[in-house]
Amino acid sequence: MAAAQKKKREEMSGIERLSLRVSSMINHPVAQIQRWVTIHRLETDGEREWEEVMGLLSEAECIDMTFNDDESVTLRWEAAAEEDPPAEIAEPEDEPAPF
Template sequence: MAKAKKTDKPVTRHEVSGIERLGLRVSEMINHPIAQERRMVTIHRLDNDGDREWEEVMGLLSETDGIDMTFNDDESVTLKWEASADEDRPVEAFEPVEELAPF
């Protein structure tokens, strides 16, 4: 049996910054099916969320059109949004036309 070659290349890992980690967490919370159905989500600040990262992400959210932000007493933030135009469109159902049998 042939042995697998050992590669001398060092494995490079991309360390996720605090702002990237917080951005991903907020994005996942917003895109969660329950949040999408309710059109709202409450984001809680974790102990490892730095002041700079928290302010940066909250600033970006506040600049986003269509999002209402409510800053709660427990340092959480509740986001609410309206349905987009694509979601408001009625679904067109296909109704097959019944044809009489040729016999």
């Protein structure tokens, strides 16, 4: 089983590895609570892969990207509508029926 996992890891492209890492960071519970995450480029991240993933992220309307001096990228996002607390519905007052 370990050999199969190692082979699968070797078959994964650089862009797949980077996309998976970024996705995991964005979906981490702490990042979801704070609504931001900083992504650092690793030595194993190729220029082409980094540019492609950053380009895809920049196309997302709900993500605000900040390119930092240390070549990291900070992503910020707002809460999705379904994450917002539900609006309270006013209970109708007890009024006599009009008939």
